[in-house]
Amino acid sequence: MKELPLSKVYQFIEPGPVLLVATSDHGKPNLMAMSYHMVIEDEGIPLIGCILGPWDHSFETLRKTRECVLAVPTVDLASKVVEIGNCSGIDTDKFKTFSLTPVSAEKVKAPLVAECLVNLECRIADDSLIDKYNLIILEVVKAWIDPERKERRLIHHNGNGTFTVDGETLDLRDKMVRWSSYTQR
Numbered sequence: 001m002k003e004l005p006l007s008k009v010y011q012f013i014e015p016g017p018v019l020l021v022a023t024s025d026h027g028k029p030n031l032m033a034m035s036y037h038m039v040i041e042d043e044g045i046p047l048i049g050c051i052l053g054p055w056d057h058s059f060e061t062l063r064k065t066r067e068c069v070l071a072v073p074t075v076d077l078a079s080k081v082v083e084i085g086n087c088s089g090i091d092t093d094k095f096k097t098f099s100l101t102p103v104s105a106e107k108v109k110a111p112l113v114a115e116c117l118v119n120l121e122c123r124i125a126d127d128s129l130i131d132k133y134n135l136i137i138l139e140v141v142k143a144w145i146d147p148e149r150k151e152r153r154l155i156h157h158n159g160n161g162t163f164t165v166d167g168e169t170l171d172l173r174d175k176m177v178r179w180s181s182y183t184q185r
């Protein structure tokens with residue numbers, strides 16, 4: 001083993017898939033890319049922990065409005081996702097610039113992204129760790145999937161501007177003896 005610089009640790013555990021966070025500031029929709037997220041609770045109302053930095057315009061909007069949509073893009077949107085994560089909603093209308101379609105959500109004012117495979121309408125469940133870690137815990141209040149979508153491969157950030165695309169699926173359900181309830185979902 002050779003020492004790995006601590007600054008590179010995240011490159012090996014960054015979870016992905018890269019998501020889009022859609023927000024709405026007084027009716028003005030915006031998008032950012034986000035790969036720092038984790039599932040906290042999957043039973044009942046799902047809880048998702050997200051790291052949004054104060055340098056993001058979306059951070060301010062989410063903190064203020066307390067709601068957003070997490071949209072799950074597939075590999076065909078990869079270039080747009082990276083460009084979305086490299087400009088600011090302060091001076092760019094990202095839906096227009098990247099030819100994406102905002103669709104009214106049911107429970108939140110932030111829009112769904114029509115071109116994405118899955119859209120999760122979310123509200124802030126807990127913001128007590130924002131100041132310490134920029135960690136916002138969201139609860140999913142409504143979820144949508146596009147069943148017609150053929151492309152379903154997601155993109156995972158390797159932490160350095162390169163991405164891994166979903167590939168082969170391993171079926172190890174017969175080994176999930178302790179967690180069989182998951183294999184029946």
Ligand SMILES: Cc1cc2nc3c(=O)[nH]c(=O)nc-3n(C[C@H](O)[C@H](O)[C@H](O)COP(=O)(O)O)c2cc1C
Pocket residue numbers: 018030031032033034035036037051052053055056057058059081082083084085086087088089090157
């Ligand atoms: C692949 C990728 C992943 C990103 N992940 C995050 C993240 O997890 N958290 C974050 O705060 N910013 C992340 N960013 C940066 C934001 O997307 C970026 O700051 C964006 O321009 C913010 O847009 P806004 O100012 O309109 O909100 C990521 C960018 C890229 C390209």
